[in-house]
Amino acid sequence: MTAGSRGDVAPYTGLGAGLVRAGHHVTLATHALFEPLVAGSGTAFHPLPVDPRAELHSPRGRRLHDARTGAGKLVRLVAMARRAADELTASLVEASRTADVLLVGGALGPLGYAIAERLALPALGLHLQPLHPTGEFPAPVLGTRSLGTVGNRLSGQAVMTTVDLLFARSVRSLRRHGLAAARRSRGHRPPPVLHGYSELVVPRPRDWPHGLEVAGYWWPHDTGRLPRALEDFLAAGPRPVFVGLGSATVPDPERMSRDIVTALRAVGVRGVVQRGWAGLEAEGDDMLTVDEVPHAPLFPRMAAVVHHAGAGTTAAVLRAGVPSVPVPVQFDAAFWASRLTALGTAPAAVPLRRLTSGALAGALHRATSDASCRVRARTLADGLAAEDGTAPVLAALDRLTR
Secondary structure, eight states: OOOSSGGGTHHHHHHHHHHHHTTOOOEEEEEGGGGGGGTTSSOEEEEESOOHHHHHHSHHHHGGGGOOSHHHHHHHHHHHHHHHHHHHHHHHHHHHTTOSSEEEEGGGHHHHHHHHHHTTOOEEEEESSOOSOOSSSOOGGGOSOOOHHHHHHHHHHHHHHHHHHHHHHHHHGGGGGTOOOOOOOTTOOOOOEEESSOTTTSOOOTTOOTTEEEOOOOOOOOOOOOOHHHHHHHHTSSOOEEEEOTTOOOSOHHHHHHHHHHHHHHHTOOEEEEOTTTTOOOOSTTEEEESSOOHHHHGGGSSEEEEOOOHHHHHHHHHHTOOEEEOOOSTTHHHHHHHHHHHTSSSOOOOGGGOOHHHHHHHHHHHHHOHHHHHHHHHHHHHHHTOOSHHHHHHHHHHHHO
C-alpha cells in the first residue's frame, strides 16, 4: 500500500513484479489513476480513492507554494493530507482483509501498521526515503542544513510525531470498520523497514537501530516504448536535454516554460520538455513537448536531465548514468538534490524559488560541458546495476512468513 505522487508508486510496480516472479501473489493498493503502471507486471491492483493530481491543483495544494520553509510546507501538507487519509482508510481495510502480509509504503506508515496490528498480520515497511531519526542528517522534508547530532535527531523525531498525528484520526476510525484495537504484548517490536534506495547514494546511518535496513533501488516496471514522435526527434540531432518536474506543480507554468526554453537555447542544446503536472510547454524545431514517457529507455539518451529531485526521478537519473540539474520544489527534494551534488553527478541545484533562465543556463552549461560529471554519473550507474533491491525484500518476507 502506498499513496502520493507517481514517484511514490512507480518503484513498487517493479518490486511487485519481482515478487510475482518469485512465486508470491501481489496486490498494489494505491490511487486509481496509477493503475496503468502495473499493466503487464503480473501484479494485481486495488484502487484507492483520492486523486493526488487534483489535490495538488486545488486551492489547498497551490497554497503549498506560499510556505517558504520545509517546516511550513509540512504543516500545510498535513492539513491537506489528513482529509485524504480519512478517505483512504475504508479502502485500505478492504484490501488488507484477504492479505497474508502487509507491505507498507512510508507515506502510509502509521495507518498501515495499525491495520496490520488489528488484523493480526505481519507487516514490513518499504520506505523510499530515510524517514527515521538519525543524528547524521536532519529530517529530509525539513531541509539540508545540519542542526548538529542532537538537533538532527530531534528534527527526525518531530517529523515522525507529525506523521503519527496526521493519521491519528484515521487510526481511531478503524473501530468503525470492525477492527478493534489490538493489545500489544510486553515484547512488542515495531515492524522491520527496508529502504528502496542504494547505500551508494545514502549510506545507512550508523545510529539506526536493528530492523532498519537499506535494500537497494526498486526499479519501476517497464511500461513500454518511447512514442514515435520522440524517437524521430532523438534521431534528428545531437543528444537533447530532458526537462521535467514530474508530479510537482509550479505557481506560474507559462513563466517557467519561457525560462526553460531560454536557458536551453542559451546553452545551445535541444530540449525534450515533459508537460507533467506543472503544465510545461515548449515550442520550436529544437524543442519537443511530451506527456508521460518511461524514464528507463529515455534518460540514457540525454545529454543531461533537469528534474524536480523527487525520490523516483532521482533514482531514474542515477540509473541512467547521465549528469543532471536538480530543481527541488518541496518536501524531500532538497535532500535528494544535495545527495546528487555531493556525489558529483550534478554541478549545482537550482531551487524553484530561485530559478531564472540565467541560473538554469549556468547549471546546464556545467552539467553538459564538465566531463567529470558524466564520468561520476556513469561510474555510479555501474555500481547500481550490480545491486538487487528485490532480494532483501524476498528474504524479509521469508522471515516474516516463517
